[in-house]
Amino acid sequence: MKNEFMIYKLSETVKSTCKIESELFEKFNVKRGLRNADHTGVLVGLTTVGDVLGYERLEDGSLQAIPGKLLYRGIDIDDLVHSIQHEKRTGFEEVIFLLLSGYLPDKDELKQFSRLLNESMALEKQTKMSIIQLEGQNIMNILARTVLEMYTYDEAPDDTTRENLMRQSIDLVAKFPAIIAYAYNILRHSAKGQSLHIRHPNENFSIAENFLYMMKGSNGYTNLDVRVLDLAMIIHAEHGGGNNSTFTVRVTSSTGTDTYSSIAAGIGSLKGPLHGGANLQVCSMFEHLKEAINDWTDVKELDTYLAKMLNREAYNKAGLIYGIGHAVYTISDPRASLLKEMARDLAEEKGRQKEFEFLQLIEERAINAVMSRKGSKAKKQVCANVDLYSGFVYEMIGLPKEVYTALFAMSRIVGWCAHRIEELNFDDRRIIRPAYKNIGDFVEFVSLKDR
Numbered sequence: 001m002k003n004e005f006m007i008y009k010l011s012e013t014v015k016s017t018c019k020i021e022s023e024l025f026e027k028f029n030v031k032r033g034l035r036n037a038d039h040t041g042v043l044v045g046l047t048t049v050g051d052v053l054g055y056e057r058l059e060d061g062s063l064q065a066i067p068g069k070l071l072y073r074g075i076d077i078d079d080l081v082h083s084i085q086h087e088k089r090t091g092f093e094e095v096i097f098l099l100l101s102g103y104l105p106d107k108d109e110l111k112q113f114s115r116l117l118n119e120s121m122a123l124e125k126q127t128k129m130s131i132i133q134l135e136g137q138n139i140m141n142i143l144a145r146t147v148l149e150m151y152t153y154d155e156a157p158d159d160t161t162r163e164n165l166m167r168q169s170i171d172l173v174a175k176f177p178a179i180i181a182y183a184y185n186i187l188r189h190s191a192k193g194q195s196l197h198i199r200h201p202n203e204n205f206s207i208a209e210n211f212l213y214m215m216k217g218s219n220g221y222t223n224l225d226v227r228v229l230d231l232a233m234i235i236h237a238e239h240g241g242g243n244n245s246t247f248t249v250r251v252t253s254s255t256g257t258d259t260y261s262s263i264a265a266g267i268g269s270l271k272g273p274l275h276g277g278a279n280l281q282v283c284s285m286f287e288h289l290k291e292a293i294n295d296w297t298d299v300k301e302l303d304t305y306l307a308k309m310l311n312r313e314a315y316n317k318a319g320l321i322y323g324i325g326h327a328v329y330t331i332s333d334p335r336a337s338l339l340k341e342m343a344r345d346l347a348e349e350k351g352r353q354k355e356f357e358f359l360q361l362i363e364e365r366a367i368n369a370v371m372s373r374k375g376s377k378a379k380k381q382v383c384a385n386v387d388l389y390s391g392f393v394y395e396m397i398g399l400p401k402e403v404y405t406a407l408f409a410m411s412r413i414v415g416w417c418a419h420r421i422e423e424l425n426f427d428d429r430r431i432i433r434p435a436y437k438n439i440g441d442f443v444e445f446v447s448l449k450d451r
């Protein structure tokens with residue numbers, strides 16, 4: 001038997017071994033996707049890091065949809081972003097401080113903390129060499145592998161004391177930009193034959209500026225690009241304990257494993273097209289719709305096409321419209337609204353209003369398409385999520401699509417670390433270990449000679 005046939009034969013068995021009747025989930029009261037019947041999440045933990053609000057529970061137990069709110073250590077991100085924007089400065093460093101420590105730094109603390117971050121940004125020679133050797137296509141996989149390798153260069157990799165966790169967290173947050181920028185430059189060099197630049201991070205730059213500098217060199221970006229990237233990073237930094245990647249970090253942390261193993265698992269989760277990888281999916285979908293729709297203002301033409309997409313007849317036949325829908329948010333995702341504001345302003349500046357307006361129309365008609373498809377059975381309102389406008393914003397500041405999901409990781413590493421520290425430091429903590437009911441039959445063992 002050829003190896004291919006053996007693989008085919010084994011994979012055919014999956015048809016029956018993975019078949020689980022839908023009714024059984026209800027019969028055994030299984031919360032599919034850890035979700036209650038009304039689509040709200042099953043409560044599995046308590047946190048003080050972030051809060052994600054999309055609905056209110058009324059006294060009679062029913063749900064009331066509300067405009068989305070996101071709090072970082074109790075502070076509304078709308079307020080954080082708007083005040084930093086108003087002051088025309090960068091603020092990611094103070095958000096890192098806030099999320100890791102629980103309070104906003106004063107001027108001296110921020111200065112010292114920023115210096116500590118800057119001093120930790122450069123990569124070890126060995127790490128640089130192994131990124132060069134990897135030269136892979138997917139930067140998320142290179143990031144995960146590099147993080148796992150950082151274990152080797154850490155003198156106390158398995159130490160889970162508070163101080164060591166904080167040191168490792170700061171180190172990871174500081175090093176992600178260089179890992180991602182180097183991985184991209186090596187990819188560009190090997191895949192597109194362009195000159196290879198490995199720029200040393202500048203100790204006087206913010207994280208956002210350092211990333212742009214390491215990606216593109218000092219003449220490759222403007223002050224506005226730095227501020228836009230900084231705000232986008234603030235917006236993506238944290239999203240409660242229940243989002244798939246943070247929960248993955250909390251689940252793995254609950255075993256007491258090392259920081260690098262746990263963060264690499266979070267990166268793997270974030271890469272998925274239903275989670276952080278959706279920002280890349282939105283870009284491909286937007287490119288596709290720009291081609292497929294003749295008149296970008298024709299609502300009927302777009303509606304017909306979106307209905308085909310939901311019917312699995314068009315685009316990638318997944319039946320999804322990327323950048324739409326959220327497990328918690330109903331009326332709006334506050335981050336999508338902030339990114340949309342940024343996209344509108346940038347589009348005006350860069351003369352790309354037509355594309356912005358088309359994306360905005362896609363948002364409106366896609367929400368309508370998903371809701372109409374559900375009709376009276378719709379349990380929940382859908383809205384645009386954080387991934388709908390982020391890629392368009394990144395593209396307008398000249399960043400290549402290969403780094404979009406990695407940029408999400410470059411921000412969310414902060415939330416992951418804050419949650420890991422919490423998971424390992426509250427009293428009465430316990431390994432996370434839910435249950436799966438086995439619905440298979442009991443089978444008698446048959447010895448090899450009798451099979």
Ligand SMILES: CC(=O)SCCNC(=O)CCNC(=O)[C@H](O)C(C)(C)COP(=O)(O)OP(=O)(O)OC[C@H]1O[C@@H](n2cnc3c(N)ncnc32)[C@H](O)[C@@H]1OP(=O)(O)O
Nearest residue numbers: 039274275276278319320321322323324325326327380385
């Ligand atoms: C950073 C982030 O992770 S943000 C999310 C990024 N992901 C995407 O943009 C991918 C597209 N969106 C989706 O797949 C989903 O909306 C998710 C995965 C984000 C959330 O999924 P869920 O929590 O299961 O959504 P929710 O419970 O609100 O589902 C409501 C219904 O609308 C449907 N729906 C929700 N979003 C979409 C969508 N974008 N396209 C088609 N149908 C959708 C769901 O299939 C569900 O149908 P069902 O009741 O028959 O199961």
Ligand SMILES: O=C([O-])CC(=O)C(=O)O
Nearest residue numbers: 239242243244327328386
């Ligand atoms: O909360 C979620 O399920 C996904 C999300 O938006 C995020 O992690 O930013």
